[in-house]
Amino acid sequence: MEEYQGNFRKTKCPVVLLTKLLSTLIIYITTTIQTSQAQPNYNFPPYNVSEKSLEPRYVKMYDKIQVELNITCNHFSGNVGKIYMVSHDESVVKVQQEPVDIICYHEKINIVSFMIKGEFLGKTKVKLKFFGKSNNKLDEKDLDLKVIVKNRRLTNIFIIIVASFMIILNFGFGCKIEINVIKEILKKPIPPLIGILCQFILMPILGLTISQAFQMNNDIGFGLLVLATSPGGGGSNVWTLMLGGDLNLSLCMTLFSKIAALFMMPLWLYAVSRLYISETASVPYKHIAMGLLALLVPCLCGVVLRKWKPRVAEFIEKIIKPVAVIFVIFVITMGSITNVYIYLMWARKWYIVPSALLITYLGYALGYAFARITKQGHTRSLTIAIETGIQDTGVAIVLLQGTFNEPGGDIAAALPMTAALFTPFPLMILLTILHIHICWKNGKCERFGGPKNQKDNSVDIDSLQQNEKSLPLNTTQLSSFNV
Template sequence: MAVFKDFALIFVFILNFKALEVGGSYNITFHPESIEGQVENQDRDVFYNYTCCYSNNTSINIQSENTGIVDIIRNRTTLFTDAAIGSVIPSSFTIRGNRLGRTTLRVTIHHVPPEQSCSEGGKTPCITKGELVTRYRVAIIREERVEQTIFTVGLAIIVIILTVMMGCSVDLKIIWEVLKKPIAPAIGFLCQFILMPLLGFGISRLLRMESGLGLGLFVVSCSPGGGASNIYTVLLNGDLDLSVTMTFISKIAALGMMPFWMWALGHVYVQDAQITIPFANIGYSLLALVFPIGIGLLIKRFSPKVADFLAKGTKWLSLFFIAYVFSFGIYANLYMYRLMGRQPEVILAGIMLPWVAYGLAFALAMLLKQGVKRATTIAIETGIQDIAIALIVLQFSFPNPEADLAAVMPIATVMFTPLPLVAAFAIISIRKIVITRANKSEMRDIVEDETKSQTENSYYIENSNTEKKIPSIYCVTPICENNITKDPYALGSRL
C-alpha cells in the first residue's frame, strides 16, 4: 500500500513538473489583447512582449488562419538571438484587414540551432520544432456608412407598417375554421419550426460555412413564413385559407421558437467569437415586429373601413418593399454581393435551403395524405421565409462583424427562393394554354361535325320532300290525266 502511495506521489509530481514546463516555458503578452472592430482595408500594429526562456536562438511566427480576412504584412517571423533567460523582449507585427469577418492568428515558437540563421520577414525558413503558444483573435468590420443606417431604419419602418396591414387583412373567422381541422396547420408548424431549423443547421455544417455566415443561414431557417407565400399559393392553385392561417400562426409562434432554437443550437456559431447570444435583444426585436399584428386586428375590430383601406395597400407596399431592398438595399450593402462572389458556398446555401425545404415539406404532406392542393400550400409556406424579420433580428441583436456577415444570407436566400415557384407557375400556365387550345380545337371539330351533320340532314329532308312531289307532277300528263288520285304513291304504282 505504501509503495502504491509513493508511486502515486511520483506520478503527480511528474505531471505537475510537465505542466510547469509547458505552461511556464513561454510568456507572450499582447497589446491590445485582441482586436475587435478593425476596419477593413486598413493596417494596424500589434505589440507584444516575449519573456525569453532559452539562451539559444528562438523565433516567433505569426500566421493568419484565414488570409482572406486578415494577413500579416510585417514581421511575420521574428528571430531572437542570444537573449538572456528571463529577459523581456518587445516586438511587434502589422496586420491588414482584407474583408469583413472574424479569424485568429496562430502564434508559434521555433527553437533555432546556433548554426542556422533566419531572416526577418520569414523569407528564410527557421522551422525546427514549432510549438503553438496561443491564438490571437481579430475581428474585421466594415466602415460605417450613413446609407446602411438609413436602409436599416427604413427597412424596420416598412416591415412594421406591413405587419399592421397584415393584421388588418386577417380574418380570424377563416383562421378559426381552418384550425377546426388542425392536421394541415400542425404539419405546417412541424415543417416551419422543426424541419427548417434542422435543415439550415445541417446545410451550414455540411458546407463548412464561416461562423457568421452560418449564423445568418440558421436565423433565416428559424424565421416565420413570409407574406409572399399567399401570392404564390394563389398562383399555384393552393389552399389560400390554409396559407393565411399558417402565415399568421408562424408570426406569433416565432416569438418563442426563434429564441428556443438560438438557445439550442445558436451557440455553435458564436462560441469561437466568444460572444453571447443576445436573447433579450432577439425577444425585443421579435416583439416589435409581431406586436403590430395585434394593432391591425384592433383596427379591423373597431374601424373596419380603415382596415379595408389599409389592407388594399398591402400589395403596393409589398412591391415597394421589394424594390427598396433590391435598389437602395444593394447600393447600401454592396459588400454582400462582393462576398457572394468570393464565397461560393453562400450561393449554394441560398439555393439549397428553400429548394430542399419545398421538396421535403411537399413529400411529408403527401405522405400524411393531405392532397396536392394542401401539400403545395405547406411546401410554399415552409420554403418562403420572412427575410425582413431575419435581417432586423440580426442587425439589431448581434454585434459586428457577426451582424453584417450574417445579413448576407437572408439576401442570398431571397434571391433564389422564388425560382422553383416561378418555374412551376410557368409550367402550369403553359399546360393550361395547351389544354385550352386543344379544347378549342376539339370544340371546333365538334361544331364542324354537327354543322356538317345538320347540312346532310337538311339535304335528305329536302330530297325526301322532292320525291313526294314527283309522282303528282308526273301524273299530270295526258297519259294519266284521267287516272289522277288523291294518293300520289298509289297513282305512281299504277304507272
C-alpha cells in the same frame, strides 16, 4: 494628500467641499492613466516602445488606419534599429508601410506609424518585429485586428423601409381577411399545425443535415441552424397573395409560427448549438414580439376598416397587389446593393450559396409534399409550402449579431442574407408561369396575377338577371326550370 486635507478642513460649504473632492479624484485618475499609458510595452537596450493606439483595433473594409508607436530613445547614436510589420492574412488586412528605421539624435520620444488597409471581413493578427542596430532580432509582438462592414447607414435605411412596407401590406391583408374563414381555421387548426411541424421539425433537421454534409462546423454553420429554426417571414403572406394561395391560412400560420418560435428556437439552440460555437446564443424575444405586433396591429386595423368603411377597404384591396409587386422588386434590388460584401464571401466560402439554395428550395418542396401527404388541397399545400420555405431572416440576423461581436455576426449572417436573396426566384418563375397560363386561358391578360375578380363576375351576373327579368315567361316555362 495632507495639503488637500488641510484645504478641506478650512472649507465649510459642502458644495465647495464636494467639488474639490471630485476634482482631486479626476486629477488623480487622469494622472494614473497617463502614467500607465506612458509605461513602455517593450524594453530594449537601444530604445523602448509603447503602443499609442489601444486594442482592440477595428478597420472598415477598404479603409486605411495608422498604427502608431511611441519610441523612447535610450541611446542617441543615429540609427538604433528597425521595426517590421507583417500581416498574418493579407486577404483580410494588408500592411501598406515599409519597415521603419528608428533614428535617435536629439529628441527623446519619436512616433512611428504603419499604414494598414482592411481588405475583407474577418479577424487576423499583424506581427511587429523589433530589430537592433546590427539587424539582430530583439522581440516580436502580435496585434489583433478586426475588419468590419464599412457602411451600416444604408442597411439601416433599408430595414426601416422594409418594415414600413410590411406594416402597409399587413394593413391591406387585414382588409382582405374573412373573419368567418379565420374562425373555421381556428376551430380545426390542422393546416396551421402541419405548418408548425414543417417549420420547427422538418426545417431544423434539414438545416442540420445540410450543415453536416458540407462540414460547416463554424459560425456560418450556426447561421444556417439559426435560419432553419426561425419562424415564418412576413414575405410569405405577400407571395401567398400574389400566387393565389389561402391568405387567411397564411396569416394564421405566420401568427402561430411566431408564437411557437418563442419556445422552439431556444429548445433547438440549446440542443445543438454546441456543435458549432462555444458562445451562448440569446434568442431575440423582443424582435419576435415586435414582429407579432407588426402583424397583428395593422391586420386588426384593416379588419376594423372593412367593417366601418367597406368602400375604402375595397379600394385598398385593389391596390394591395401592385404594392406587393413594388415591395418584392425593392427588396431584391436594394437587398443586393446594401449587402455587397456577401458576393465576395461567396467566392471565399463556396458552400454558402449551395446550402442557402438547399435550405430554401427543399423547404418549398418538402412543405408542399408533406401537405399533400396529409390530404390538403393544392391551395392549402401551396400556402404551407410558401410558409415553410420563407424564413424570418430578420430574427436570424438579430440573433447572430447579438451572439457574435463584429465582424463575427456579419460573417455568420451571410448565409441567412444569401437565402433571403435567392428566396423569391422560384416563386417569381411560378408566378410567371401562372400569369402565362391565365393569359393563354382567357385570351388576354385582364389583370396582373389572375383573371377577373369576383366583383367583376358579380356585375355580369346582375346584368344577366336584369335581362332575364325583361323576358316574358309563362308558368309553363317557369315550371320547366324546377328540378
